[in-house]
Amino acid sequence: MNFKTLARIGLFATLGLGAFSAFADTAQSVPSYHYGQHLDVKKVVAIHDDNANQCGIVTAQMDYLDSHGQPHSVKYQNYATGACHEGG
Structure with a gap:
Protein backbone atom coordinates (compact mmCIF):
# COMPACT_ATOMS: atom_id res chain seq x y z
CA MET A 1 0.00 0.00 0.00
CA VAL A 30 -36.27 15.24 21.28
CA PRO A 31 -38.52 16.79 23.96
CA SER A 32 -41.97 18.04 23.01
CA TYR A 33 -42.99 21.64 23.63
CA HIS A 34 -45.86 22.21 26.04
CA TYR A 35 -47.95 25.35 26.38
CA GLY A 36 -46.30 27.94 28.62
CA GLN A 37 -42.85 26.34 28.44
CA HIS A 38 -40.03 28.91 28.44
CA LEU A 39 -37.55 28.44 25.60
CA ASP A 40 -34.26 30.32 25.65
CA VAL A 41 -33.98 30.84 21.87
CA LYS A 42 -31.21 33.12 20.66
CA LYS A 43 -31.08 31.81 17.07
CA VAL A 44 -33.19 29.32 15.11
CA VAL A 45 -30.88 26.99 13.19
CA ALA A 46 -33.43 24.83 11.33
CA ILE A 47 -37.07 23.85 11.22
CA HIS A 48 -37.90 20.34 10.05
CA ASP A 49 -41.35 19.42 8.75
CA ASP A 50 -41.24 15.97 7.16
CA ASN A 51 -45.01 15.90 6.70
CA ALA A 52 -45.19 18.28 3.73
CA ASN A 53 -47.64 16.00 1.90
CA GLN A 54 -50.18 16.07 4.71
CA CYS A 55 -52.91 18.51 5.58
CA GLY A 56 -53.77 19.50 9.14
CA ILE A 57 -51.87 19.17 12.42
CA VAL A 58 -48.39 17.60 12.09
CA THR A 59 -45.31 17.31 14.28
CA ALA A 60 -42.43 19.65 13.41
CA GLN A 61 -39.02 20.09 14.98
CA MET A 62 -37.06 23.27 15.65
CA ASP A 63 -33.29 23.22 16.19
CA TYR A 64 -31.97 26.32 17.94
CA LEU A 65 -29.15 27.86 19.93
CA ASP A 66 -29.78 29.25 23.40
CA SER A 67 -28.33 32.49 24.80
CA HIS A 68 -25.15 30.60 25.74
CA GLY A 69 -24.70 29.15 22.23
CA GLN A 70 -25.71 25.62 23.26
CA PRO A 71 -27.74 23.66 20.66
CA HIS A 72 -31.22 22.36 21.51
CA SER A 73 -34.16 20.80 19.68
CA VAL A 74 -37.85 20.76 20.46
CA LYS A 75 -40.83 19.11 18.77
CA TYR A 76 -44.09 20.97 18.43
CA GLN A 77 -47.44 20.76 16.68
CA ASN A 78 -47.84 22.77 13.48
CA TYR A 79 -50.56 23.18 10.88
CA ALA A 80 -49.33 21.83 7.54
CA THR A 81 -51.02 22.83 4.32
CA GLY A 82 -48.92 20.79 1.88
CA ALA A 83 -51.71 18.58 0.54
CA CYS A 84 -54.64 20.92 1.20
CA HIS A 85 -56.53 21.94 -1.89
CA GLU A 86 -58.83 24.93 -1.67
CA GLY A 87 -61.87 25.06 -3.90
CA GLY A 88 -61.49 21.57 -5.37
Whole structure:
Protein backbone atom coordinates (compact mmCIF):
# COMPACT_ATOMS: atom_id res chain seq x y z
CA MET A 1 0.00 0.00 0.00
CA ASN A 2 1.26 3.43 -0.81
CA PHE A 3 0.67 6.69 1.02
CA LYS A 4 -2.25 7.78 -1.21
CA THR A 5 -4.15 4.57 -0.51
CA LEU A 6 -3.62 4.90 3.23
CA ALA A 7 -4.68 8.55 3.12
CA ARG A 8 -7.89 7.63 1.27
CA ILE A 9 -8.68 4.87 3.76
CA GLY A 10 -8.11 7.28 6.62
CA LEU A 11 -10.31 9.91 5.01
CA PHE A 12 -13.19 7.52 4.41
CA ALA A 13 -12.88 6.10 7.92
CA THR A 14 -13.00 9.61 9.39
CA LEU A 15 -16.01 10.59 7.28
CA GLY A 16 -17.76 7.36 8.21
CA LEU A 17 -17.25 7.95 11.92
CA GLY A 18 -18.51 11.52 11.53
CA ALA A 19 -21.65 10.30 9.81
CA PHE A 20 -22.16 7.69 12.51
CA SER A 21 -21.86 10.27 15.30
CA ALA A 22 -24.29 12.59 13.48
CA PHE A 23 -26.74 9.70 13.24
CA ALA A 24 -26.28 8.93 16.93
CA ASP A 25 -27.09 12.56 17.80
CA THR A 26 -30.35 12.44 15.85
CA ALA A 27 -31.32 9.16 17.52
CA GLN A 28 -31.70 10.93 20.87
CA SER A 29 -35.19 11.67 22.07
CA VAL A 30 -36.27 15.24 21.28
CA PRO A 31 -38.52 16.79 23.96
CA SER A 32 -41.97 18.04 23.01
CA TYR A 33 -42.99 21.64 23.63
CA HIS A 34 -45.86 22.21 26.04
CA TYR A 35 -47.95 25.35 26.38
CA GLY A 36 -46.30 27.94 28.62
CA GLN A 37 -42.85 26.34 28.44
CA HIS A 38 -40.03 28.91 28.44
CA LEU A 39 -37.55 28.44 25.60
CA ASP A 40 -34.26 30.32 25.65
CA VAL A 41 -33.98 30.84 21.87
CA LYS A 42 -31.21 33.12 20.66
CA LYS A 43 -31.08 31.81 17.07
CA VAL A 44 -33.19 29.32 15.11
CA VAL A 45 -30.88 26.99 13.19
CA ALA A 46 -33.43 24.83 11.33
CA ILE A 47 -37.07 23.85 11.22
CA HIS A 48 -37.90 20.34 10.05
CA ASP A 49 -41.35 19.42 8.75
CA ASP A 50 -41.24 15.97 7.16
CA ASN A 51 -45.01 15.90 6.70
CA ALA A 52 -45.19 18.28 3.73
CA ASN A 53 -47.64 16.00 1.90
CA GLN A 54 -50.18 16.07 4.71
CA CYS A 55 -52.91 18.51 5.58
CA GLY A 56 -53.77 19.50 9.14
CA ILE A 57 -51.87 19.17 12.42
CA VAL A 58 -48.39 17.60 12.09
CA THR A 59 -45.31 17.31 14.28
CA ALA A 60 -42.43 19.65 13.41
CA GLN A 61 -39.02 20.09 14.98
CA MET A 62 -37.06 23.27 15.65
CA ASP A 63 -33.29 23.22 16.19
CA TYR A 64 -31.97 26.32 17.94
CA LEU A 65 -29.15 27.86 19.93
CA ASP A 66 -29.78 29.25 23.40
CA SER A 67 -28.33 32.49 24.80
CA HIS A 68 -25.15 30.60 25.74
CA GLY A 69 -24.70 29.15 22.23
CA GLN A 70 -25.71 25.62 23.26
CA PRO A 71 -27.74 23.66 20.66
CA HIS A 72 -31.22 22.36 21.51
CA SER A 73 -34.16 20.80 19.68
CA VAL A 74 -37.85 20.76 20.46
CA LYS A 75 -40.83 19.11 18.77
CA TYR A 76 -44.09 20.97 18.43
CA GLN A 77 -47.44 20.76 16.68
CA ASN A 78 -47.84 22.77 13.48
CA TYR A 79 -50.56 23.18 10.88
CA ALA A 80 -49.33 21.83 7.54
CA THR A 81 -51.02 22.83 4.32
CA GLY A 82 -48.92 20.79 1.88
CA ALA A 83 -51.71 18.58 0.54
CA CYS A 84 -54.64 20.92 1.20
CA HIS A 85 -56.53 21.94 -1.89
CA GLU A 86 -58.83 24.93 -1.67
CA GLY A 87 -61.87 25.06 -3.90
CA GLY A 88 -61.49 21.57 -5.37
